[in-house]
Structures are given as structure tokens and as C-alpha cells.
Amino acid sequence: MPDNKFYDILGVARDASETDIKKAYRKLAIKYHPDKNPDPAAVEKFKELTVAYEVLSDTEKRELYDKYGEEGLKEGGAGFSPDDIFSLFFGGGGFGGFGGRGGRRGPRKGEPLQHNLKVTLEDLYKGKVQKLALQKSSKCPDCAGKGSTSKDGVKKCDDCHGQGFKVIHRQIGPGMVQKLQSQCPSCKGEGNVIREKDRCPKCKGNKTIQEKKTLEVNIDKGMKHGQKIVFPEEGDYESPDIVPGDVIVVLVQKEHPVFQRDGDDLVMEHELTLLEALTGFTFYITHLDGRVITVKNPPTQIIKQGDIKCIYNEGMPGYKRPFEKGRLFIKFNVVFPTSGQITPENAKLLEKILPKPKPVQKPVSHDGIDEEAVLHDFDTKQHSHSRSSAYDDDDEDQHGGHPQGVSCAQQ
The missing domain is CATH 2.60.260.20 (Urease metallochaperone UreE, N-terminal domain)
Known part of the structure; x- marks a missing residue:
């Protein structure tokens, strides 16, 4: 059965032309690009669109996908980044082509950090400012996030020539070559390396340090369980070309004893x-x-x-x-009162005070015999246990007294 996932993501038919695919991607990319729609679901959707377009816009990859589906592509490495593909349409990263940042692509944004904050119903009723202590990665102040305090300490990686990745070509069939892109192991994708002697003494070349940060969370009156409060760019610092992600505080209401x-x-x-x-x-x-x-x-x-x-x-x-x-x-x-709390004398008084019951007409017995029944207290738990025991007894009778699963020999 053909794999239509990427076609479905872009909303095009399997026989769509390159122009149709490009138009579909352009339309959806504008709608879901993180610069325009910061919702996490939109970010994931944009990533899906990017992967689908990367495959279907490349003649070789599309041919592979049409023949073998995603499995035929899984050995491949990363292709373009979402921003790379977006820049093909709009002349730079993000929405630069629409009066945004111009032709120069802006820095990528880091992943958001989510923290649950327990609050009481009183907090949500009256409002409150609550402090939240975080442990986060911050830019090293000594080396300004470069990893080295030496002027010439940061060198371009010789293995990948500063690209951060390596490209290899693999033949996958007669006349078919697959281009693979993988992270450079020497610089771990950063494009540069720092010799041990040149590493910053404070951060050991990691470019970041761990520090405590206290955020003041303003809980407004009427906020609800599960509501999110966003602190822009208060997440971990990763590198100069990555903007720290947001810190998202999720309110978790404790159970209240009354309300x-x-x-x-x-x-x-x-x-x-x-x-x-x-x-x-x-x-x-x-x-x-x-x-x-x-x-x-x-x-x-x-x-x-x-x-x-x-x-x-x-x-x-x-x-x-x-x-x-x-x-x-x-x-x-x-x-209601329990049995014995109302005496016969008090019952007589209640009869005088409370509305009279409807008169009861005694029916005529067909056999001329009258019987009087007695009401008993009933325990539902005990009744359930009794019924279970009765079923067990019946089960044993049906199996001739032998344990279930043991049968008698037949001659």
C-alpha cells in the first residue's frame, strides 16, 4: 500500500506537480511558522510540513519515498532545517520577506521549559504573587558564552570546515545516489573547537554555567487549574545563535476541603x-x-x-x-433520625403536626389468607459477598466437587 503521509500533511494529491507542492507548503508555512504562531502544536506542525516538503520537493527523495515510503528514507540524515527551507520562499529566515527581519535569518529559539506550580483555591480566588526558584543554564559571564577567554581560542573545525555537519554520498541502487548529512563528531555540530588549554576556567569550555533564578509568578484572580503563565526567554542558554526558550508555569490547583x-x-x-x-x-x-x-x-x-x-x-x-x-x-x-430516637409518644405528636398520609385501601386476598411481613435492615456489602459465595458453591456442584480445571478420567 503506498505511503501517502507526506502528501496528506501538505494536503496535495500523490500526482501533484512541483508547483502545487510549493504552493501548498508556502500557504501552510505562513500559517504555522513559529514566528507567526508560537503555539507548541503549531511548532510541531511546522516541523512536519518541513520534513514533508524536503522530501517531496527533491526529485530523488520523492522517487525513493513513492517506491519505498519512509523506510526508504530512514537511513538518510538531516536535510535542510525548517528555517533553511522557509528562506527559499521568503528571502531569509522567519518572516523577513514580509517586512520582518529582512534578508538575514534570525537566531533559532530554544525549547520551552515547563514547571508545575501548586496553588490553593484561595490563591486563585484572591490572587497572589508566588516565587518560583529555578536551576538554569546561563551564559558564562567570563567568556561571554564563547567557551574561551582567549582571543584566538575558538578555532574553526578542520573536519567539517566550520559547517557543523558532514555530507556523504551513498549509492542505493543503479544510477541512484543518496546524499546523507550527519553531525560532525569532532565539533558535535558546533562548527568550531576549543583546545583544552584555551578553555574558559569558569565554564570549562561549556559556554554556560548553572545558576539559580527566582521568578515572581503573578497569579491573577480567577485563574484556573491548568492555566499557563509564560516567561519569555527565561529558559536555558545554549549558544549565541540560539535564543533561550520560554519558561512556562502551569498552575496545578490543590484539592479544597469545602469547595x-x-x-x-x-x-x-x-x-x-x-x-x-x-x-x-x-x-x-x-x-x-x-x-x-x-x-x-x-x-x-x-x-x-x-x-x-x-x-x-x-x-x-x-x-x-x-x-x-x-x-x-x-x-x-x-x-434522618436513627431507629429508637423517636419515641411512640413523639411519634403521636408528629402525626398531629405533619400532613396526613394518603388513605391506604387494603386489597381482597384471592385465597382468603392474610400474611404480615417484617422489614429487616439490609447490608449491600454483605449481600454481595453472600451472592458470590453462593455462585462459588454452585460452581463446585457443577464440577462434581473437584477443583475447576481438574477432570475425571474417562474409560
Whole structure:
């Protein structure tokens, strides 16, 4: 079955012309290029587009792909970088051809670093500034990130002539040569080398040092679990031609003992005695900002088991609109008296107070025999165990008392 993955990524047919492929890539590259769309998903999409275009725009690679699929290309090394291919269209890296950085390609950006920050529901309600300590790689101050303090300490790699990679040609079939590109082992892809005697004493030629960095995370009112706060270019320093990546702080809300959050609403549960449910009640809620809210229900308003009531404007503040608040929902659980708590005398009093039950008409028995049943307490867990034991007994009976899996010999 033919491999159409790269064609599908670019949204073109398998028999698309070079012009069609180029147009499709150009259109999608503008949409997903990291300079235009910094979303991580868009970055991954741009990488996929680049790989697909690199193959389908090269006659030899496309022929290989059409015959053997991705497997036929896997022995190959890297081709163009995403920025290299993009520059073919737009005259330089990024969006220089559209009034951006001009013809000169800008530096690549490093990978983002993500940190989870635990916060309370109170933090999200009131807002807070929280400090986050990070261990990060920074540019060595002694050598300015060059790896050497000597003027002539950094030399161009002789093995790759400063390219950072080597190109080899491999014959893969009659009249077919594959061009492979791999990282130079001598300079590890950097294009230059530093002799041991010329290495910076502080960073040992690594160009970076480890240091502690404290970020102040502004948690705004109304922020939510999973929300991200971005600190641009606060990630690890790698090299002068790579801009440090972003630090992304993800808020992780701890569970609250009273409130649960549902969007901008808060939800809680409250227990009532049967007396409170029937005759009214007063109770108090300590809110997330420390305020005490008095909740009253008059005797004329009866609360049933599972009833949900709502208090407006006592939910969470809206993000970027803190003066608009959601609702506070209260679910009531009515606790009934246990057997023996109500005496026969009190039961008589309740009969006088509570509404009379509907009259019950006794049906006529067909056989003239009346039976009286007794209600018993029922334990669901015990009942489940009993049923399981009964099934086990039946299973043993069906197997003649022998353990399951052991059969009797037949003559």
C-alpha cells in the first residue's frame, strides 16, 4: 500500500506537480511558522510540513519515498532545517520577506521549559504573587558564552570546515545516489573547537554555567487549574545563535476541603438534620477570602434531600474581570433520625403536626389468607459477598466437587 503521509500533511494529491507542492507548503508555512504562531502544536506542525516538503520537493527523495515510503528514507540524515527551507520562499529566515527581519535569518529559539506550580483555591480566588526558584543554564559571564577567554581560542573545525555537519554520498541502487548529512563528531555540530588549554576556567569550555533564578509568578484572580503563565526567554542558554526558550508555569490547583470549582461557580455540600430541614436553620460559611457568610432558611421553606440552592455573586471571580463573580451552589444532605430516637409518644405528636398520609385501601386476598411481613435492615456489602459465595458453591456442584480445571478420567 503506498505511503501517502507526506502528501496528506501538505494536503496535495500523490500526482501533484512541483508547483502545487510549493504552493501548498508556502500557504501552510505562513500559517504555522513559529514566528507567526508560537503555539507548541503549531511548532510541531511546522516541523512536519518541513520534513514533508524536503522530501517531496527533491526529485530523488520523492522517487525513493513513492517506491519505498519512509523506510526508504530512514537511513538518510538531516536535510535542510525548517528555517533553511522557509528562506527559499521568503528571502531569509522567519518572516523577513514580509517586512520582518529582512534578508538575514534570525537566531533559532530554544525549547520551552515547563514547571508545575501548586496553588490553593484561595490563591486563585484572591490572587497572589508566588516565587518560583529555578536551576538554569546561563551564559558564562567570563567568556561571554564563547567557551574561551582567549582571543584566538575558538578555532574553526578542520573536519567539517566550520559547517557543523558532514555530507556523504551513498549509492542505493543503479544510477541512484543518496546524499546523507550527519553531525560532525569532532565539533558535535558546533562548527568550531576549543583546545583544552584555551578553555574558559569558569565554564570549562561549556559556554554556560548553572545558576539559580527566582521568578515572581503573578497569579491573577480567577485563574484556573491548568492555566499557563509564560516567561519569555527565561529558559536555558545554549549558544549565541540560539535564543533561550520560554519558561512556562502551569498552575496545578490543590484539592479544597469545602469547595469544588466548576468554571466560575463554586459547589459545596452541607448536612442538615431532619428538624432543620423542616423547621428552618442558620449556618455559616467561611469563604475563600476569610469572609463569613450567614445562610438562613425560614421555617416555611422545607429542604428535601438532594436539594440544591444557589447564592449569586459568591462564586469565583472571572479571569481579567474580577468584579464579576459566579454563583455558589449548596447541595443539602438531610440526615434522618436513627431507629429508637423517636419515641411512640413523639411519634403521636408528629402525626398531629405533619400532613396526613394518603388513605391506604387494603386489597381482597384471592385465597382468603392474610400474611404480615417484617422489614429487616439490609447490608449491600454483605449481600454481595453472600451472592458470590453462593455462585462459588454452585460452581463446585457443577464440577462434581473437584477443583475447576481438574477432570475425571474417562474409560
